[in-house]
Each structure stands twice: as C-alpha cells, then as structure tokens.
Amino acid sequence: MSAKTTLPPPPEVELERYELRETPRYRFAFDRRGFLQSLGGGIAILLAARSALPAAAQAAQESGQAFERHPIPQAIDAWLHIAPSGAVTVFTGKVEVGQNIRTSLSQAVADELRVPMSAVTMVMGDTARVPFDMGTFGSRTTPQMGTELRRASAAARNVLLNLAAKRWGCGCDVLHAAGGAVHDPAKHRSLTYGELAQGELLAETIPAHEPTTPAAEWTVAGAPAPKVNGRDFVTGKHRYTPDLKLPGMLYGKVVRPSAFGATLVAADVSAVQAMPGVHVIRDGDFLGVAAPDLLTAERAAAAVKATWHAQPQISNAGLFGFLTAHARPGREGGVHSSEGDVAAALAAAPHRVEATYHIAYIQHCPLEPRAALAVWNGGRLTVWTGTQRPFGVQEQLAQAFRMPEADVRVLMPDTGSAYGGKHTGECAVEAARLARGAGKPVHLLWTREEEFTWAYFRPAGVIEIKAGVNPDGRLAAWEMHNYNSGPAALNTMYTVPHKLEEFHPVPNAPLRQGSYRSLAACANHFARESHMDDLAHAVGLDPLDFRLKNCAHPRLHDVYLAAAKQFNWQGRRKRPRHGFGLAGGIEKGGHVAACAEVRVEPDGEVRILRVVEAFDCGAIVNPNGLRNQIAGGLTMGIGGALYEAIEFADGKILNPTFARYRVPRFRDQPQIDVVLVNRKDEPSFGAGETPIVGLAPAVGNAIFDAIALRRRDLPMAPGGKLPLTA
Amino acid sequence: MARVTHLNVNGARRALDVDADAKLLWVLRDSLDLTGTKFGCGEGQCAACTVLLDGTPRHACLTRVGEVGDRQVTTIEGLEQNGRLHPVQAAFLEVEAMQCAYCTSGMILGTVAFLRRNPHPTDPEIVAAMDGHLCRCGTYDRILAAVKLAASRLDGSAA
Ligand code: FES
Numbered sequence: 001m002s003a004k005t006t007l008p009p010p011p012e013v014e015l016e017r018y019e020l021r022e023t024p025r026y027r028f029a030f031d032r033r034g035f036l037q038s039l040g041g042g043i044a045i046l047l048a049a050r051s052a053l054p055a056a057a058q059a060a061q062e063s064g065q066a067f068e069r070h071p072i073p074q075a076i077d078a079w080l081h082i083a084p085s086g087a088v089t090v091f092t093g094k095v096e097v098g099q100n101i102r103t104s105l106s107q108a109v110a111d112e113l114r115v116p117m118s119a120v121t122m123v124m125g126d127t128a129r130v131p132f133d134m135g136t137f138g139s140r141t142t143p144q145m146g147t148e149l150r151r152a153s154a155a156a157r158n159v160l161l162n163l164a165a166k167r168w169g170c171g172c173d174v175l176h177a178a179g180g181a182v183h184d185p186a187k188h189r190s191l192t193y194g195e196l197a198q199g200e201l202l203a204e205t206i207p208a209h210e211p212t213t214p215a216a217e218w219t220v221a222g223a224p225a226p227k228v229n230g231r232d233f234v235t236g237k238h239r240y241t242p243d244l245k246l247p248g249m250l251y252g253k254v255v256r257p258s259a260f261g262a263t264l265v266a267a268d269v270s271a272v273q274a275m276p277g278v279h280v281i282r283d284g285d286f287l288g289v290a291a292p293d294l295l296t297a298e299r300a301a302a303a304v305k306a307t308w309h310a311q312p313q314i315s316n317a318g319l320f321g322f323l324t325a326h327a328r329p330g331r332e333g334g335v336h337s338s339e340g341d342v343a344a345a346l347a348a349a350p351h352r353v354e355a356t357y358h359i360a361y362i363q364h365c366p367l368e369p370r371a372a373l374a375v376w377n378g379g380r381l382t383v384w385t386g387t388q389r390p391f392g393v394q395e396q397l398a399q400a401f402r403m404p405e406a407d408v409r410v411l412m413p414d415t416g417s418a419y420g421g422k423h424t425g426e427c428a429v430e431a432a433r434l435a436r437g438a439g440k441p442v443h444l445l446w447t448r449e450e451e452f453t454w455a456y457f458r459p460a461g462v463i464e465i466k467a468g469v470n471p472d473g474r475l476a477a478w479e480m481h482n483y484n485s486g487p488a489a490l491n492t493m494y495t496v497p498h499k500l501e502e503f504h505p506v507p508n509a510p511l512r513q514g515s516y517r518s519l520a521a522c523a524n525h526f527a528r529e530s531h532m533d534d535l536a537h538a539v540g541l542d543p544l545d546f547r548l549k550n551c552a553h554p555r556l557h558d559v560y561l562a563a564a565k566q567f568n569w570q571g572r573r574k575r576p577r578h579g580f581g582l583a584g585g586i587e588k589g590g591h592v593a594a595c596a597e598v599r600v601e602p603d604g605e606v607r608i609l610r611v612v613e614a615f616d617c618g619a620i621v622n623p624n625g626l627r628n629q630i631a632g633g634l635t636m637g638i639g640g641a642l643y644e645a646i647e648f649a650d651g652k653i654l655n656p657t658f659a660r661y662r663v664p665r666f667r668d669q670p671q672i673d674v675v676l677v678n679r680k681d682e683p684s685f686g687a688g689e690t691p692i693v694g695l696a697p698a699v700g701n702a703i704f705d706a707i708a709l710r711r712r713d714l715p716m717a718p719g720g721k722l723p724l725t726a
Numbered sequence: 727m728a729r730v731t732h733l734n735v736n737g738a739r740r741a742l743d744v745d746a747d748a749k750l751l752w753v754l755r756d757s758l759d760l761t762g763t764k765f766g767c768g769e770g771q772c773a774a775c776t777v778l779l780d781g782t783p784r785h786a787c788l789t790r791v792g793e794v795g796d797r798q799v800t801t802i803e804g805l806e807q808n809g810r811l812h813p814v815q816a817a818f819l820e821v822e823a824m825q826c827a828y829c830t831s832g833m834i835l836g837t838v839a840f841l842r843r844n845p846h847p848t849d850p851e852i853v854a855a856m857d858g859h860l861c862r863c864g865t866y867d868r869i870l871a872a873v874k875l876a877a878s879r880l881d882g883s884a885a
C-alpha cells in the first residue's frame with residue numbers, strides 16, 4: 001500500500017472526471033434585442049447562472065467536487081421565450097439520452113409557468129442556440145437545471161402578471177396566472193400569454209434566488225407525465241443521429257489501427273483508387289474512406305492495405321497487479337481522508353475482516369453506437385452527434401481543426417442512450433475529418449466492434465478493505481483503498497471512529513477509461529457492502545440490524561426499512577440454494593437500499609429472482625419516469641454484477657461483440673419492486689445513476705447466503721457461472 | 727454483380743437499384759429512407775433491426791436484399807394505419823415501455839409477429855420469445871407489461 005513509484009504529479013483531480021479538465025467558458029454573446037426580433041418578438045427570460053446547488057445538496061454531492069474547482073460561470077444557464085403565439089420555448093444545453101429529461105424539465109416549466117405541457121418546447125444541446133453547458137452527467141440535471149428552469153419560469157410568470165397589471169391599470173396582487181393566461185377574477189377578464197407577449201420586445205435577465213413553487217404545491221410536476229414526443233418513438237419517426245441525411249452525403253469508414261496506440265507505417269490504396277466515387281483520407285495515423293453508399297465504403301476500407309506498428313501491451317491476466325503496482329499514494333494527488341488512529345484501532349479490534357476486491361473493465365454498450373454527420377461550409381463546420389457534452393465536442397472539434405469554436409456548431413438529436421459513455425466526440429472528429437477530405441458531408445456510424453474497442457471503458461480497479469468491529473456490533477475501524485476505479489462514494493456512510501479512505505489513481509492505466517453510470521460508486525459500494533456483510537456475520541448480527549446499528553443517516557435508515565418491509569426481510573425463509581442479501585448506499589443526493597433473492601443452480605448459474613429497491617431522491621418530479629430509471633438501473637446493474645468484463649491483450653479487445661460480451665436480457669430480468677420514498681421537503685436529485693449501486697452487493701450477499709461462497713470480483717459469475725471450485 | 731431493382735415494402739412496390747449483396751437494413755435505411763429500422767450490432771444479437779418478411783421476424787442486418795424477392799417487407803413505418811397506431815404501438819406508448827427508445831421499433835415488430843403466432847401468451851412464453859431483443863436501458867419489465875396489454879387488446883381481433 002506504500003508508494004511504489006516516483007512518478008511526476010498526476011495531471012488530473014479526479015480520474016473519471018478527466019473530461020472536465022477544460023475550463024468552462026461563457027460565450028453567449030448575442031445582441032439580445034436583435035435576437036428577440038429575429039424570433040418575432042415576445043418575451044425572453046435569461047437565467048443568470050449561479051454555482052448551482054443549495055448547500056445541503058452540494059455537501060451530498062461528493063463526486064461533484066470538480067465543480068467547486070471549476071465553478072459554473074456566472075453567466076446565462078438557460079433561457080426561455082414566450083412568443084406572441086403563446087408558444088413557450090426553453091433553451092438548454094442539457095440533452096436527452098433516454099433519462100427522460102425532455103419530459104421532466106417540460107413538466108417543471110409547465111408547472112411554474114402555469115401552462116399545459118403541450119405548450120412547452122425544449123430546444124436542447126444545439127451549441128448555436130443554447131447557452132453553454134458543461135454537459136449532462138453526474139445526475140445534475142434535476143437538481144440544477146430543473147431548479148433553474150423553475151426560477152426562469154417563475155420570473156416569466158411575474159413578468160406576465162406585471163404586463164397584465166399595466167394594461168389593466170390594476171395591482172398585480174389581484175391577478176393570478178393559470179392555464180396559459182393571466183386572470184382578473186373580480187373583473188372577469190383574462191389575457192393569454194400570447195396576447196401579453198404581442199408587441200413586446202422584452203429581454204430580462206433574472207438574478208439567482210427567484211422564489212419558486214414548493215413541491216407540495218406542484219400540479220404538473222410530481223405526477224406521471226407521458227413522454228414528450230412518445231409517439232415519434234413507437235412509429236420510428238424520431239431521427240437519431242444515424243438516421244440523419246444531407247444531400248450529396250457520403251458514408252464514411254475509418255480504417256482502424258491493428259492495436260491501441262499503433263502508428264501507421266504505410267498504406268497501399270491502389271485497389272481503392274479504381275473504385276468510383278471513393279475518397280481516401282490519410283492524416284497522420286488517421287486513415288479512412290468515404291463513398292457514395294455504405295457497402296462501397298466497407299469494401300473500400302477492406303481494400304486498403306495498411307501496415308501498422310504496435311507495441312506489446314498488457315492483457316487481462318496482468319491487469320490487477322499492474323494497477324496496484326502503478327498506483328500513486330492517495331495522499332499525493334489522489335483522494336485521501338482519515339479520522340482517528342486507524343492502525344491502532346484495527347490492532348485492538350476483537351473482530352477483523354480483511355479482503356481485496358477486483359473490478360473488471362466494462363463497456364457502456366449504448367444500443368445506438370456512436371454516430372456523426374459532418375458538413376463543412378466554407379470555414380465553418382456543423383456536426384450532428386449523440387453526445388452528453390455538445391459544448392465539449394464543439395471544443396474538441398475546434399482544437400482538432402485549429403479553428404475558432406464560434407465556427408463550429410454541434411447539434412445533439414435525442415440519442416439512443418449513453419450511460420456516461422458519450423462524453424467525448426471521437427466519432428464527430430472522424431466524420432469531420434472525412435468530410436473535409438472528401439469535400440462533401442459525411443455520415444459515420446460506428447460498428448458494434450468499434451464501439452466495444454474505440455469507446456472509453458469504465459475503469460477497472462482493485463479495492464482493499466481492512467475493518468474491525470466490536471462485539472456489540474459497532475464498527476471500530478475502517479481502512480479502504482481504491483486503486484484506479486475512482487473516488488465516487490469512497491467514504492463510508494456508516495459511523496466509524498477511526499477510518500482511513502484513499503483513492504489511488506493509476507496514471508497509465510492500460511485501457512482508455514472514462515465516466516460510467518454512477519462512476520466508481522458501483523465498485524466502492526460493492527466492496528463496502530460485501531465487507532459489511534462479512535462483518536455482520538463475524539459478530540453474529542442480522543445484516544440489516546448490523547447496518548442500522550452503524551448508520552446515523554436518517555434517510556438511509558428510512559430506505560433500509562422501506563426496502564426490508566416490502567421485501568419481507570424479517571420473514572425470509574431459508575431454502576436450499578436460495579439466498580437473501582441486502583445493501584444500501586448514498587450517492588449524488590440519492591439514498592438507496594436494495595434487497596435481493598437469488599437461486600444458485602448446482603452448475604453455478606445465478607438466477608436473480610427478486611429485487612426490492614427503496615429510493616429517496618428528495619421531492620419526486622415524475623414518478624413514472626423515476627420508476628423506469630430505477631428499474632433500468634437495476635437491470636443494467638445485473639450485467640456489471642454478474643457477467644460483463646472486457647477481455648483484452650496486446651492492445652486488442654478480444655470480445656467485441658454481444659455474442660461474446662453478455663449483457664442482461666429478458667431472461668435475466670428479476671421481479672423488480674420499486675419503493676419510492678417521496679421527500680417533498682428535500683430538494684430533488686437525479687435518478688439516472690444512484691439506483692444502480694445497490695444491486696451488485698445485494699446480489700453478492702445473497703449468493704453468500706445461498707451457498708456460503710463470497711465473491712469479491714465484479715463480475716461475480718464470468719461466463720454466466722460462479723467459479724464454484726475456486 | 728447482381729442488382730435488386732424493386733422491393734415490396736409496407737404494401738407498396740418500391741423501385742430501387744442496389745447490389746444484391748447489400749443488407750436489407752441498409753437498403754431500407756439508406757435507399758428508401760425508412761430509418762425506423764435500427765442498427766445495433768450487425769451480428770443478429772440485438773434485434774433492433776427486426777423487420778417482418780411475409781409476417782416472419784427477420785434480422786435485417788443479416789438479410790441480403792437479394793434473398794427478399796417478392797416477399798412483403800413490413801417495417802415500423804408500416805404499422806400505423808390511417809394515422810391510427812397499431813395496438814402494439816399503442817400499448818408500448820401507454821405503458822411507456824422505453825427510455826431511449828432505440829430498441830423500440832424492433833421490440834414492437836417482434837411483438838406483432840409473436841402475438842400473431844401466440845395470441846394468449848404466458849409470461850415465460852413472452853420472455854422466451856423476446857429474449858433475442860436487447861434493451862440496454864433495461865426496460866424489460868415495461869416491455870413485458872406492454873406485450874401483455876397488447877395481447878389483451880388484440881384478443882379476438884384479427885390484427
Ligand atoms: S442490428 Fe441486427 S440484430 Fe443487432
């Protein structure tokens with residue numbers, strides 16, 4: 001655990017947040033009146049940015065640390081326009097990747113502005129039309145953008161009330177807003193928002209802290225709302241990036257290197273030159289083709305004879321040893337926190353458990369592979385692409401082509417999911433490079449194999465825990481080290497007098513790694529909650545009682561009880577090969593507890609029969625969408641818990657297909673019961689991430705309960721089976 | 727090189743001129759602009775590309791357009807009739823059996839074909855029939871509910 005290397009200081013603050021190293025810039029430079037005129041007049045509310053969350057929420061957001069160091073600029077975060085037609089348009093840099101924020105943000109606006117949801121249109125993720133936004137990740141949309149849009153909407157409502165008061169020559173206090181109009185009940189008169197916006201050319205910037213409607217008084221929000229544009233998805237009309245077309249567009253293919261980091265020695269393109277309409281583009285180590293149709297592009301790429309030079313690289317077999325050997329001490333550039341004297345407390349503890357956990361590299365595998373459509377117009381570039389960070393991709397493109405960001409426009413159609421995997425713009429850069437070389441618009445869609453190979457991975461990691469517990473069941477000491485997988489949720493939510501927790505980054509990790517749904521919170525919760533289970537057994541306490549005994553967080557306490565009640569934890573009955581497990585956690589403002597029942601077949605196959613998860617993310621905005629997110633997170637979590645692992649050797653991915661990389665399917669789906677704990681008195685937090693963290697440890701603990709086998713590796717059942725003889 | 731010059735798609739005979747070796751998926755998407763049929767893997771593992779050939783579900787990503795012949799191709803765009811959703815589409819929408827919805831077209835076509843074969847399925851039969859369809863967002867429980875809702879609605883009708 002001591003320092004094994006003397007490397008220069010690490011370049012990044014938080015490993016999995018390397019995407020945020022850029023300094024956010026504010027470039028919302030337009031002439032407001034001119035802009036409003038171009039929209040046909042009306043009322044615009046510009047929302048001054050603040051550095052976002054209420055203090056309590058910020059404290060809860062352990063992994064939002066990077067934001068403190070790069071505060072969101074005090075500028076414009078979003079804006080809202082009311083047209084003379086009465087149409088309400090909201091402009092935000094947030095994007096829709098299946099987490100349903102187009103719907104939940106529309107709900108918040110409709111609620112605050114007192115209009116039906118159908119009156120609200122969201123313009124999202126178009127760098128030419130929306131204010132700068134760092135990106136859609138970290139479960140920040142609901143607490144931050146949801147709140148801010150409420151403030152903008154409340155301000156717009158006040159502007160409308162004032163306009164009506166002025167027209168009628170009365171006071172604001174006798175008026176109220178409802179159903180898209182301002183009403184004067186005493187005099188039986190009304191003016192619609194459209195009527196009020198007519199002839200106006202009003203752009204107001206509102207300060208922070210505009211009061212909004214408390215959750216207890218929400219009408220549109222807080223209740224289920226149908227998915228915005230839902231019909232377009234069941235009819236196939238919605239156009240995802242791969243579905244876009246431009247006149248004269250070519251289809252691109254990248255000729256991929258033989259291994260990660262390989263350099264291009266030579267490229268024989270003679271066979272391609274005879275193919276009509278095919279362009280070959282070579283630039284440094286980049287090699288690609290563009291052709292009038294996809295089949296021709298595939299044939300052309302296959303006909304290029306490229307010679308690559310690759311270096312030998314490490315494989316799975318050496319991975320975990322590599323990570324611990326190359327990690328930095330947590331005190332030097334990692335994350336380090338300690339209280340009391342952990343070494344002495346461990347030595348004195350009557351019961352001790354010490355163990356090491358291993359976390360494999362996994363891939364996000366969004367069903368929509370990376371795609372981009374790029375077109376150059378003079379010196380200006382426009383790219384449509386599915387990304388969680390349109391402004392990040394804009395910057396990447398500007399850097400790649402050494403041009404001003406103002407000349408790059410990125411548009412983000414609602415996208416076929418991301419799970420933290422689409423923060424970067426490699427496909428956009430490739431499409432733009434091909435388009436520039438071909439002199440025509442180029443469409444590029446990654447294959448599944450490219451997606452498995454050239455997208456970044458969730459970091460692999462090693463986690464070591466030493467813990468001690470007193471005979472009365474109280475934790476005495478806790479020491480936890482995470483190598484490489486990340487610091488999210490590293491700090492225990494249990495009360496321990498003596499503790500040491502460290503994250504050790506590995507600067508030269510073997511695969512390209514980045515963000516993932518809940519980041520390292522999955523890995524850290526898996527290790528911690530598996531370990532807690534061992535400790536409960538060491539002192540002969542029921543796993544639930546043991547956790548409650550050491551838990552001083554009332555909201556965590558509550559979700560544990562809610563899940564246990566729904567699951568009938570107390571009434572569970574042992575049956576051969578069946579096991580029951582539970583686990584809980586706190587992350588990104590969400591409090592979660594999961595109970596699982598599994599059956600382990602004699603051959604080691606694990607069937608997850610039932611999962612109950614209780615979740616508290618503050619005041620609930622859209623219960624239907626929330627249930628969907630929680631169930632989805634749990635199902636996705638099954639993959640990482642049981643099967644998913646990237647195999648690699650010498651700079652190649654060995655299992656880059658769904659046939660060889662098992663993701664959860666219908667037959668893997670347990671019965672899922674979601675218990676929503678609605679805290680109308682607490683700020684709302686997102687639910688795209690935290691619900692996933694309880695699944696793996698709950699299942700691992702259930703496996704232990706079933707067959708007394710403690711699995712300390714993710715995935716626990718590689719190839720679909722537990723290693724029973726190990 | 728053999729060429730294909732027409733396809734029967736969603737009840738219409740469409741003229742085109744494509745290499746017979748091209749996959750049906752790309753011909754639908756690129757030549758006919760029927761982009762509701764999705765690419766997810768190209769290896770027959772996700773069923774996002776499901777279309778019906780004379781009512782039988784097929785992976786369009788693995789189907790050579792040259793082998794389609796005169797058979798009727800049905801894509802997601804062909805299910806709506808006179809602006810009315812097919813009961814399976816309506817059920818998916820009502821249950822909101824989707825998150826990113828990239829898998830939805832394939833799920834719906836798979837369900838349409840399955841319910842024609844088995845109008846009164848049990849849950850395990852639905853799971854077995856739909857197991858080849860991948861939803862990476864993990865909305866399987868909702869899809870199951872949507873299939874059951876559609877089955878109850880289609881009951882007795884000839885859809
Ligand atoms: S794209 Fe055809 S099965 Fe996946």
Ligand code: FES
Nearest residue numbers: 825827861862863
């Ligand atoms: S809803 Fe996203 S893949 Fe199914």
